[in-house]
Amino acid sequence: MTTADSPEGRRLTARGAKTRARIITAAADLIYVRGVGATTLDDVVAASGVSKSQLYHHFAGKGALVRAVIDHTGERVIERERAALRQVSTIAGLRRWRDALVESNELQHGAYGCALGSLAADVADHDDVARQSLSELFTEWQGLLAGVLRRLQDTGALSPEVSTDQLATGLMGALQGGYLLAQAVHDVTPMATSIDMALAHIESLSTG
């Protein structure tokens, strides 16, 4: 999944890998809060406690760093979602998943939005390879949701007629739209409402 993002060929020592990781996590944190455009490389240098020459040693430039941040954030989100959704096979489980996301977003009153969604809005029209990475990440995330929906079908809680892929897309749309509205309003209520509507629809498609 993760594309080769360090200068090709050269192998990293353990120390180098650690430094590189420190740069990425610092950049990811800053970018999540301030956005790509408002995050300067000097900010990243200061936050990571790494010299600028190292930043350019590990990354070809700001674009490459941003792409690495996308990969990193993507892995984090996918990993979190994989853990959260792995065992879910009921509507109630999906509701608990929703609750966790809403509560987590509540902590910052909806600010900053979805880690992946904000990145997408930020770079999609500016960096095509970054956009494609994000596209694949969204697809993977939707795949996890589709897996849950298939399990609902297997247990008979969801009609076998419906397209789990389309429902997963709809659910992801509701989630991302909810994040965006919550970000604009600084209140998670619309996010909860938006996801609830998607879940209610899924529930209404139960067998019989």
Next chain:
Amino acid sequence: MTTADSPEGRRLTARGAKTRARIITAAADLIYVRGVGATTLDDVVAASGVSKSQLYHHFAGKGALVRAVIDHTGERVIERERAALRQVSTIAGLRRWRDALVESNELQHGAYGCALGSLAADVADHDDVARQSLSELFTEWQGLLAGVLRRLQDTGALSPEVSTDQLATGLMGALQGGYLLAQAVHDVTPMATSIDMALAHIESLSTG
């Protein structure tokens, strides 16, 4: 709705107003395509054919210009939606509304996303008064959707039990999420799917 955005007190002549409007539309077009951060004031000056001193004559700075762009774009979107939704009172009418938005977005293969949504993602965490304007615009837009849903209730096409406000929020969430996914994938399919799910849910709530 539109806040006073030109230096208070001074009255604009017709020529001044025209120049001011030209700046705003040029900036709005650039910002829609490139985003706020990637749009420079020199770009705006070049695109509008207006001198920089005039830009600063009409706007206190970049932030004020961006806020004016938000007001302008907001009015445009709300006006468009008001016209599109005014007479809608059936599910089929909502479907035609959906078709028009999807087709329009198809022209650019989903790029740039929703004029209001992109702005929100761009500035919400950086300018609180801009965020609040956007919040109000979303609320107004949702109000138009809620109006349609109330008409559905009046004609008996929608159960009088359901909350039209919540459904409108869910529909707006699906719309915005759909825009974002389409932007990431460069394909309007997920946008269509996302809205369709919301509409299917609304349709499933018909009386009886």
Next chain:
DNA sequence: CCGCAACTGGACTATTTCGTCCAGTCTATT
């Protein structure tokens, strides 16, 4: 028709920010 205020235009400055360079330090291997 005249004068004053508002509008127009573009050259200029200060600051920010991306990216480079070089000198010194650490580490793995022989």
Next chain:
DNA sequence: AATAGACTGGACGAAATAGTCCAGTTGCGG
């Protein structure tokens, strides 16, 4: 433990960009 090569640090340069200033023009009220 010596050396080669990889890693670290910060000072430096160049470009872009927000914002300022002043000289010239236009148009409206008296």
